[in-house]
Each structure stands twice: as C-alpha cells, then as structure tokens.
Amino acid sequence: MAECLPVMIQGTHSDAGKSILVTALCRIYADEGYRTAPFKSQNMALNSYITTDGKEIGRAQGVQAEAAGIPATTWMNPILIKPSGDRNSQIVVHGKPFKNMKAGEYREDFYKKGLKLIEESYNRLAAEFERIVIEGAGSPAEINLNDRELVNMSVAKMAKAPVVLVGDIDKGGVFASLAGTLQLLESEDRNRVIGVIINKFRGDRELLEPGLDWFETYTGLPVLGVIPHIPNLNIEAEDSLALEHQTVAGEVDKEIDIAVICYPRVSNFTDADPLMKELDCQVRFVRTVNDLGKPDLVILPGSKNTLSDMQWLQTAGMAEQVKLLAETACVIGICGGYQMLGRQLEDPEEVESSSKRISGLGLIKEMSTVLLTSKKTVLSRGKARYGNHNLPVSGYEIHMGISSYESKENSFFIELDSGEKDGYISPDGRLIGTYFHGIFENDQFRSILINELRQSKGLPPLYSRPAYNQIKEEAFSRLAGTVKNHLNMELLEEEIRKYQMKVRGRAGK
Structure with missing residues (x-):
C-alpha cells in the first residue's frame, strides 16, 4: 500500500473554518483518487452523527467522511465530549457513553487513557488510508491547557503531521491572530507549521496583497491560500457557534x-x-x-x-x-x-x-x-x-x-x-x-x-422541491471547487512532502 500522508488543519480560534476546510480537502483528495479519511481526536459538540454500526461521533467527522465517499467510523473521532451543563459533560468513547465528568476530572484522570485511544485510532486509519486530514480544535495557543491537551499539537506530534494554520479574516485582525498564535507556540510546535490559510475573505484580493507579502516576510511561512466567503453553503454545522449566523428574528418574508x-x-x-x-x-x-x-x-x-x-x-x-x-x-x-x-x-x-x-x-x-x-x-x-x-x-x-x-x-x-x-x-x-x-x-x-x-x-401546493441528498452532494462539489481554485494545492503538496522528508530524516539519525 502507498504511504499515508497526513496534514493537520488548526485554527487561530474556534469557528475559523477548520471543519469546512477539512471537508473540502477530503473531497479534493478523494476526487484525485486517494483513499482519504478525516480524523479528529477529540470533538466537543452537541451535534452528533450515527455510524452504520450504531455508534455516535461528532457530526463534522460524519459529514467529512461523506465528502470523502466512505462510511464514517469511530476511529475518525474516538472521543466525543457532549456538554450537559456549564461544568459537566458526557464523555463518549468509540461511540458509546463512557462517563459523565467535570472539566478538571477529565483533564487530570482521562489524559493518559485519551492519548492511548487517540494513537490507536489514528494508527488504524493510517494503515488503511493514503491521506488523512486531521482537524484540531479551538487554538493551539491555549497556553493554560497545552501541557495536557489531546487535540492540537500533541496529535500533530503523534501523527508526524505538518500543520496548516487557518485564520478567519471576516472577524478582523487576521494577521495579528495568525502571527500572535505562531509567536505563542513552542519552537518545536512552531516548526510543525508549513503555512497558513486566510479564510472567509470578502473584497478585492489586490488590497490584501501588501499584508500577505508582509506576513510571509515577517514569519517566513507561505500563505497557501485566501479562501473567499462562500455564501449559502449547504453543509451541516458542527456546533452551536454556527447558530449565531442564523436568522433569529425579524419580519417573515416567505410564505x-x-x-x-x-x-x-x-x-x-x-x-x-x-x-x-x-x-x-x-x-x-x-x-x-x-x-x-x-x-x-x-x-x-x-x-x-x-x-x-x-x-x-x-x-x-x-x-x-x-x-x-x-x-x-x-x-x-x-x-x-x-x-x-x-x-x-x-x-x-x-x-x-x-x-x-x-x-x-x-x-x-x-x-x-x-x-x-x-x-x-x-x-x-x-x-x-x-x-x-x-x-x-x-x-x-x-x-x-x-x-x-x-x-x-x-x-x-x-x-x-x-x-x-x-x-x-x-x-x-x-x-x-x-x-x-x-x-x-x-x-x-x-x-x-x-x-x-x-x-x-x-396557498396552492408546490410540487417542485429540492432533493436533499443532491443538495448535499452539490455543496461538497461547490466547496471543493472553490477551495481548490483559491488554495495553492501544488505548494501545499510540496510542503507536506518536504515536512515528511524532514521527519524521516530526523527519525533516521
């Protein structure tokens, strides 16, 4: 079997667009003929997905598997955290409830078990797939949590995966958030980052160019792509942050x-x-x-x-x-x-x-x-x-x-x-x-x-209505096409392979 090449998508904050970009890459790689799978070691979400064998995983990983054209399994999301209160959560392990835990208890008592679960799950996928697109959570610069985290740089280290850092320009301050995140990383983790993506861009790309040039000079990292805001994207959201963008009130303008x-x-x-x-x-x-x-x-x-x-x-x-x-x-x-x-x-x-x-x-x-x-x-x-x-x-x-x-x-x-x-x-x-x-x-x-x-x-009936599965498939294709047109896939591939050669070189010493 061909070697497995992983890449990890991390963000400067939650809702930077990590899940959507992983979904896009899963479809792009699958369209290119690679056996592709998503992976998120630990997901905190109340939207879940049921696998064909009746197990529960994060909905994002289920959708990403659909984009890759494969059945979802719990190896793609071995740990799911479902908050039930401000300080309590249900911990779901390989699709079944494990225990209700407080945040401190989870961090102290579950850490070693979690690491073992994550490594076992990733290795199962790596033995079967040629490409694994890994999703991080929140930000890798959460300095108060990084000594025992289970979802960002610890996973990149375990998987020997290069990291692409994503920033959301729609929220403002994208260069500060990208550069600041990089500066807060330990040097070992900083060296895992092979480039950045600016997401949800609206406007004239030419006006952004001076900022891109400055960023590449300042950090020494390439801007791999500037992905435009994609309106009315019919892909399911991962968690309740997405509800902030939904209509909550206002005049009714439809029948x-x-x-x-x-x-x-x-x-x-x-x-x-x-x-x-x-x-x-x-x-x-x-x-x-x-x-x-x-x-x-x-x-x-x-x-x-x-x-x-x-x-x-x-x-x-x-x-x-x-x-x-x-x-x-x-x-x-x-x-x-x-x-x-x-x-x-x-x-x-x-x-x-x-x-x-x-x-x-x-x-x-x-x-x-x-x-x-x-x-x-x-x-x-x-x-x-x-x-x-x-x-x-x-x-x-x-x-x-x-x-x-x-x-x-x-x-x-x-x-x-x-x-x-x-x-x-x-x-x-x-x-x-x-x-x-x-x-x-x-x-x-x-x-x-x-x-x-x-x-x-x-009102008279309407008989011409959309087929929902067709809408989802069209959304995957539209997303993949947009990302592929605005992401330098050749440079991304070059940086991934360069990183893998560096990792193998270190391992051989």
Whole structure:
C-alpha cells in the first residue's frame, strides 16, 4: 500500500473554518483518487452523527467522511465530549457513553487513557488510508491547557503531521491572530507549521496583497491560500457557534414561517437544515418569547439536558406560548423536544441534571418519559403515518430515555421495519413527536408536510422541491471547487512532502 500522508488543519480560534476546510480537502483528495479519511481526536459538540454500526461521533467527522465517499467510523473521532451543563459533560468513547465528568476530572484522570485511544485510532486509519486530514480544535495557543491537551499539537506530534494554520479574516485582525498564535507556540510546535490559510475573505484580493507579502516576510511561512466567503453553503454545522449566523428574528418574508426553539442545551439543530433549503420556508432560531411570533410550524429540537431546557422553557415564558400556538400552528418535537411534549419528565439517576422530575408541556397528555443510564444510538427505517399516507422514512436515534403511554392504543407516528412503534401523531396531524433525527431529510415527507402547511393558509401546493441528498452532494462539489481554485494545492503538496522528508530524516539519525 502507498504511504499515508497526513496534514493537520488548526485554527487561530474556534469557528475559523477548520471543519469546512477539512471537508473540502477530503473531497479534493478523494476526487484525485486517494483513499482519504478525516480524523479528529477529540470533538466537543452537541451535534452528533450515527455510524452504520450504531455508534455516535461528532457530526463534522460524519459529514467529512461523506465528502470523502466512505462510511464514517469511530476511529475518525474516538472521543466525543457532549456538554450537559456549564461544568459537566458526557464523555463518549468509540461511540458509546463512557462517563459523565467535570472539566478538571477529565483533564487530570482521562489524559493518559485519551492519548492511548487517540494513537490507536489514528494508527488504524493510517494503515488503511493514503491521506488523512486531521482537524484540531479551538487554538493551539491555549497556553493554560497545552501541557495536557489531546487535540492540537500533541496529535500533530503523534501523527508526524505538518500543520496548516487557518485564520478567519471576516472577524478582523487576521494577521495579528495568525502571527500572535505562531509567536505563542513552542519552537518545536512552531516548526510543525508549513503555512497558513486566510479564510472567509470578502473584497478585492489586490488590497490584501501588501499584508500577505508582509506576513510571509515577517514569519517566513507561505500563505497557501485566501479562501473567499462562500455564501449559502449547504453543509451541516458542527456546533452551536454556527447558530449565531442564523436568522433569529425579524419580519417573515416567505410564505411559510418556521420557528425552531433554541434552548441553552440545544443539540442536533441541523435537523432543520432541509427546511432551510425550501424556497417558500423561512426558518428562525428563536431564543426569546418576544421573537416567537405566530409561526406556521414550531420545532422543538433535541437537547443534551432535557429537564434543564424544559425548565428554561417554563421560566422564559416559552412553554405557555408554545401551548397556545399548538391550537393554531403545527408543533413537532424531535428527541428531547418530543420528550418535552409529554406530561412529565423524570431523571431518577441524574443522568443529565440534578433535577429529578419536571412537568412537560402536556400536549401529549398520556405520555411520560424516564431518562435511563443506557443510550440508544441506531440508524432506523420505517413508515411514517401522515394523513392518508404511509411514507418510507429513514433517520437515526440518539437518546437516553424511554417514553411510555398510559394507553397502549396511542397514535404512533412511525412503524419501524423491526415492528417497533415510534413517536406520536395527533388525529389532525398538527402535533408530532418522534425520536427520529433526520426526519426532514426525507424528501417525500418534507414536501407533503410543507404543502399541508400551505393548504392550511389557503396557498396552492408546490410540487417542485429540492432533493436533499443532491443538495448535499452539490455543496461538497461547490466547496471543493472553490477551495481548490483559491488554495495553492501544488505548494501545499510540496510542503507536506518536504515536512515528511524532514521527519524521516530526523527519525533516521
């Protein structure tokens, strides 16, 4: 087998565009015929992805694997951290919950175990793939954390990978952030950096040239590319930082108004992404009752701390307003949002929070939910009952609770291929609860749902709607094409190989 050539993408800060650039390189290398895989040793995110064998990894690595044209595995993200509170997180190891830990406990007690997991995972990938595109996290210049970090320069050292540093010019101060990050690195780590990328550029490249020349002279490092801002890129976001760029309020300028409740511990909010691609739908992420308005559809998404977020709904006045809206609007709860629709939620083992019991919205009066210590993570298929339709649907489940009904004759929403029943749908179809993440990715269901909303407003149906998988594929191609046109791939390849020769030379001494 050909040698494995890794490259690592690190950033000057979170949301610099590391995940997107890794996605782009995965598609570029795959298109060039290389067996390519993504890798992120440790990911902190509430948006997760289910592998074909029913394991949970960071959503970004799942999307990157899709871009590379391969199935995602837990070797690509062996450690996933899912915050459940300000200081507590669930640690997921190779796709299964390991333990709930505080930050200090994780840093002190998990470090050696983490290093071993990471090295084992990387070596498995390196034995199978020709190119590995590694993603860092945050910044490598977090000097208060660098003695025991598991995701930046320690991984570059382990993998013998050259590092490309990315700065986001859209936030301003890009030269200062790049140069400052380099200056704060230890000399050994500084020598791993083979070049930089300036990301999210808007404007005239000629006006930037003096800065590029200065930077290369000052640091001795090449600017490998200036990547333009890519508007309306239809690629799923990794974490809640992306929500800052979403519409949260404002006038409705499309025919169907959709409000997604954005509680503090919202997870897998990308469930709403397919609705954002519909030309007649406006999707708003709502954080206050004043911004809720009178939408046609209210979505209660997943939550990493369902009881805490349910309490937030009550305190913020959102709960009463959602119950009022349920009289006129369609309300759909997904996973944690589905659990909130019921009469009561219990967490007797304090799986997610110190609260052991809280009242739900009571919209599904006969349902109550108990959180358990075991987590269900599975890809699922079945048929959804909606109106007179039995629609084939697929999705994935990630939850630690069981929802039960006082009556065995509840109006379930989906009959799984296994024969199990999932969720709830009201007789008029205006109230739906389900554990199915990805439900809106099913084109037929999404189309019928939106046309039902249109009909309720006296609007004619629209039958020409986008195919979501095609949108994703076009997005990967568009991203890869843009990055390839603005990144000096020949110079990047030259610097990667030069670094590998230097590393092998040191190893031979």
